[in-house]
Every structure is written in structure tokens, then in C-alpha cells.
Amino acid sequence: MKLALASLLIGSAAAFTASSSAGYSTALKSTVTETYSFTKSEEIFAEAQTLMPGGVSSPVRAFKSVGGNPGAYAWDVDGNKYIDYVGTWGPAILGHADDDVLDAVKKTMDKGTSFGAPCALENELAKAVIDAVPSVEMVRFTNSGTEACMGMIRLCRAYTNREKVIKFEGCYHGHADAFLVQAGSGVATLGLPDSPGVPSSATKATLCAEYNNLDAVKAIFEDNKEEIAAVILEPVVGNSEFLEGIRELCTANGAVLVFDEVMTGFRVSYGGAQKYFGVTPDITTMGKVIGGGLPVGAYGGKKEIMEMVAPAGPMYQAGTLSGNPLAMTAGIETMKKLREEGVYEELERKSKMLVDGIVATAEKHGLPISGDYAGGMFGWYFVEGPVKNFQQATKANAETFGKWHRAMLERGVYLAPSMYEAGFMSMAHTDADIERTIAIADEVMATL
Numbered sequence: 001m002k003l004a005l006a007s008l009l010i011g012s013a014a015a016f017t018a019s020s021s022a023g024y025s026t027a028l029k030s031t032v033t034e035t036y037s038f039t040k041s042e043e044i045f046a047e048a049q050t051l052m053p054g055g056v057s058s059p060v061r062a063f064k065s066v067g068g069n070p071g072a073y074a075w076d077v078d079g080n081k082y083i084d085y086v087g088t089w090g091p092a093i094l095g096h097a098d099d100d101v102l103d104a105v106k107k108t109m110d111k112g113t114s115f116g117a118p119c120a121l122e123n124e125l126a127k128a129v130i131d132a133v134p135s136v137e138m139v140r141f142t143n144s145g146t147e148a149c150m151g152m153i154r155l156c157r158a159y160t161n162r163e164k165v166i167k168f169e170g171c172y173h174g175h176a177d178a179f180l181v182q183a184g185s186g187v188a189t190l191g192l193p194d195s196p197g198v199p200s201s202a203t204k205a206t207l208c209a210e211y212n213n214l215d216a217v218k219a220i221f222e223d224n225k226e227e228i229a230a231v232i233l234e235p236v237v238g239n240s241e242f243l244e245g246i247r248e249l250c251t252a253n254g255a256v257l258v259f260d261e262v263m264t265g266f267r268v269s270y271g272g273a274q275k276y277f278g279v280t281p282d283i284t285t286m287g288k289v290i291g292g293g294l295p296v297g298a299y300g301g302k303k304e305i306m307e308m309v310a311p312a313g314p315m316y317q318a319g320t321l322s323g324n325p326l327a328m329t330a331g332i333e334t335m336k337k338l339r340e341e342g343v344y345e346e347l348e349r350k351s352k353m354l355v356d357g358i359v360a361t362a363e364k365h366g367l368p369i370s371g372d373y374a375g376g377m378f379g380w381y382f383v384e385g386p387v388k389n390f391q392q393a394t395k396a397n398a399e400t401f402g403k404w405h406r407a408m409l410e411r412g413v414y415l416a417p418s419m420y421e422a423g424f425m426s427m428a429h430t431d432a433d434i435e436r437t438i439a440i441a442d443e444v445m446a447t448l
């Protein structure tokens, strides 16, 4: 089964997988003015809300901020079809249901799904990760990006024998207590929990700084001499200058530099953002793409640090299903295809084509916009750019975004339902998909 369009969202929602595949063959509406109906999707989502908190298994899938509901994306049950730029929030870099990945997973599955014992497939994926990611000499697999980040922070603290960590406003590192700190405005704010249920004691040692503001980080180091275990950041919003500055500060202060590459790893380049920007951290967290659509996370780094992790060292971290053969296989097969000649050039070419087209269309309609891309990742904000940190991003027009999102959806374009989330390009997207997206955007922007 070779899918022609990246819009065939196999497996993206419970309502979707439970239904027949009849909807997959439904063509995109032939005119851009015709909009979709979501009757069955709404029924299914109404039921989901009685079964699961908010009707979803992960909060950002909910459509509270833009109106509508994720059931709308049960494109099969209503027969609607979308061009998908969410790509299961990043992992679907080859598009959904890639033949080679599925075939390999099926073969592995015939032998069993998990043994809780070391398997050769772990070594194979580990070698691929180590070969690709400059900072990684040794790796530990987990089941999610959140778990990887939990292990990583414990490791940083164990290695340095310090407790405080610096994170940045607007950076997400999974849902572990210590990371659920966004902090308000201000150059550097002592972390306060973002979510009820997070004890203040859990975030006391989390210090929050403004992104792309090196002075803010310097000031925190000054105020907390020899107390900072690590600086943790998502590297893609940065520029090389900022990343290099942070690298120097960490080295000078004996802190571990962590790039959280759960989103950017194998997405902006085969070696992640660290390869793209040429700045090497001490520890890297990964997830999404390395699992090829199955649950995998990982943290890795210098051998000297990683050998602190049990059973090699004293820092405990574990997982019943970590490194299971199915997930390892999906990752291995996905990465094999990503090593083919020209993959990342092609992803970036298409991301650029889309962002340039959307920005030009917005300008034509007099809408303020700021867009950017790196490899197979892109985004835009409805605000005069450039957008270089979270505070600037919050100035974007949320109301315009909500209308835009809904109108694009109703015409067959599935964008992330949050203005702060990136878009993801896959190898399955065609130029025709992108041209169509831009044509639909032109129609929608005329109404905003």
C-alpha cells in the first residue's frame, strides 16, 4: 500500500482506527470553497469526552483554543480527507503507514512484541543514533520523550551533584513535574508550577530564562554559582550565536548542556539541530522520529556521563517496555530511509515552498505574518516578525489563528490546533499538496 498523499491519517485517532478505510479513498474536495461536515466525528468525540479527560489521550490534541474538536479529524468516519501537517506530532516523517516500516514491524511482531531482555535490535538502533548525533556516545532508550527528559534531568543532577536547572520560557520538555514551569514575563523568573498537582517543591530548583537572551542566563549563573546542574533547551528556536554562548557558559560553569531534540532530532537534519547549527551539547534527549511512529524516547551523551546510569552506574532509571523489539524495528527502518540521499534537502525544499507561499499569501491580504523553517519543521505566527522567543510569540493574534485554523480544516488542511506548535513536513507530501494548501490559504486569508 503506497499512499499517494500525506493526508491519509491512518492511526491518528481512536475513532479513526476503529472505522473502515472507506474514507481514505475519498478525494479532497475538488473546489476549495466546499467545506466539510463533521457529524459522525462530533458524535464520537462527545462520547470520548465521557470516557477520557477532555476526550483525548494527550492534551494538545484537544481543540479548545481554536474551536471544534479532534473528532473532526476522524476523516474516515465522515469521509473527509486532509493534507496532514501534524504527522502524529512529528514522528510521521515518511508519511503515515510507510510500506517498508510496516513490513519490518510485522515481521518482528511475528516473533513476539516484548521480552524484557536485551535484544539485538536495540544495538542496531543505538548504533544508528550514535553514528548520527554528534553528542551521543552512549544511549538509553525509554518509551517517550517525557521519560527521556525525566531520566536526563536525574542524570544531570547525579553527574554534577547539583540540583538547580535552567530552562527557557515556552520550551516544553514533557510533563514531568520539574519541567512544568513556563514562568511569566521577566528576564529570569524563579519557577512556579504551571499545572495544579505539581508541588512547588518539585519546581523549586527549576529556574526559567527568556529564550535567545544570553544575559539572562549569565545573570542566573552569577546568582547561583556552582549550583547549576544543567541548562536545558529546545535548540531549534535558537540561532547559532545563542547556542554557542550557552555552550561556553555551561563549560565555564561546570554545568551540563542539554539539547532536548525530541522534536528536532532526525527532523531538521539527520544529526538533529546540533548538526544543523554546529553546536554540540553534553546530553541529548530524543523521541518522535526515532520511534518511527511507535513509542520510543532516548537520552544519550558522553560516555563519561552516561556511565552514571544504572546498571553501569548508580543513577536509577528503568522501563518494562523500554527498547522493545517492535518500537526498535520501526525506528531502525525509518532511519534507514532517512539516510537515503537527499532526504533532508527535499524536506527543507518543501518546508520552504510552503512557508514562502503562506507568507506571500498573507502579505497579499495585508495580514502580518512571520514564518520560518528548518529541515522538515516549519511554522508561522500572525504577527510582524521576527519571533525569537516565547514573549514575542504570545503577541501573535490568537483570534486570527483560531479562525484560520478552523477554515483551513474545513477545506481539508490539517494544521496543529495551537498557534505555538510547529508544522511537520513529510517525505509523502507532494508539491501538488503544497500548492493546494497555498491556494486554500489564499481563499481563507481573504476572509480573515
Ligand SMILES: Cc1ncc(COP(=O)(O)O)c(C=O)c1O
Binding pocket: 089, 144, 145, 146, 147, 149, 172, 173, 174, 175, 234, 260, 261, 262, 263, 287, 288, 297
Ligand atoms: C521538545 C520536546 N520534549 C519532550 C517532549 C515530550 O515527548 P513525549 O510527548 O513523547 O512524552 C516533546 C513532545 O512534544 C517535545 O516536543
